[in-house]
Amino acid sequence: MTDTVLDIRDLSVFYGNAQAIDGISLSLARGEMLSLIGANGAGKSTLFKAICGMVAPRTGAITVKGRPLAGLRPAAITELGVAMVPEGRRLFRSLSVEENLVLGGYVKRPGPWTLDRVYSIFPILRERRHQPATALSGGQQQMVAIGRALMSNPDLLLLDELSLGLAPVVIKDIYALLPQILGEGLATILVEQDVTRALSVSDHFVCMLEGHVSLQGRSDAFTHQQISAAYFGT
């Protein structure tokens, strides 16, 4: 019995003739958090899209808990236990806060996350539950996006740019809640522009540059200069 939740082997993704990901391999076990860092256009969001089934890899394989994702539609991948907090939150604008959260649990996987549990982590959302989700502040919208992803009781959580567009104090609050949120044995990949913050909360990191891995390892195993060089390709 393996604890590996996600395994990616030699993954390549193209948009037309443009290669967005070039032969990436990585794996992630239950309870681990991996930071995925890299400049804009490095291929981080494309990797998330490939895991979620929103783009089809040209070569390579992705497996979740030993199950190959090739040919599966996004909905089927969600049923396997993959959830994503997308960049920019992308809440459903015609749905209330509570409706967004309930829709997150559409696949009804068994697990600890319920509406009450999400409200207990983010009490403000209970107060605002009948308001349109997009009428909330940026930080509160990010709470809805996180809660919505958790409602499917995922085994693998993909967090894309958690701090994008948020005030520093809000980012601090959200990151303070992460251990509580992720303490359920979730495997998590965090994409974050704030590299220092990302490395401080993760066990491992992968640095991407122009579609390939330029550096990877334990978060505390490299100097700032080494990570900078891998990040900028210098």
Add this chain to the structure above:
Amino acid sequence: MDWINVIIQGVLIGGLYALFAAGLSLIFGVMRLVNISHGDFIVGAAYVAFAVIQMTGLHPLVSLVIVVPLFALLGYALQLGLLNRVLGGDILPPLIVTFGLSIIVQNGLLTLFTADSRRLDAGAIEVESLNLMPGVDIGYMPLMTFVSAVAIIAGLQFLFYRTTMGRAFRATSDDGEIAQIMGLDNRKVFGWAMGLAMAVVAVAGVFLAIRANFDPFMGPSRLIFGFEAVIIGGLGNLWGTLAGGIILGVAQGIGAHIDPGWQLLAGHIAFLAILAVRPRGLFPRVD
């Protein structure tokens, strides 16, 4: 008293226009699909009801028990088997496909039922009416059509805002890509929407066929009435669609009262005037 009568009759015919428009509004709202064959399917439903009545001897209104589920299934199959294949970023392929469907339906009906115009006989209820005041009568059939339109729109509104399926429709309409990673299969959600729209089309077709003669080629004009009602009311607003139908019906009634030749023209002028003043319709959905 004449003008009161004109307004009331216009409101009642507006119910039928709202039935034409509701399915159109629903599928545009959920999947941004403009179904050029919508009017032809309304006429198709009238013919299917005609065939069912010929075979079973059922009353036209009772035939809805067969025609509505049949059309719901047809809509679901059509969406999964054909329309899902052409939906995407480009609006042109679904337009062309539904235009092709329109031609196929018209010529299929012509082959099966000839060009003779038909009508569904609902019996005495067609001519019975309720006298509101001297000179103002409300026919039971137009009243039933209007009440059905209100009930269907109320039902759709309930479904959209109070049920899991409605949440799925709204989420898919808001952001189809993210809806998929919530576990919704867009193909099936679109199938449900088309099934529901075609169920409403079936009701519209039967009420149309009781009210007036129909032939295989009258679908496009029903489509125009439907479009006008949707756009007057505001895209994405079902109650607005009912209001749009009523405004169109009243405008046509006023035009016809002034001069019978002005009936359709008055409706189109009202549509253009509203479009000029409120390009998003009178009651657009607030995002």
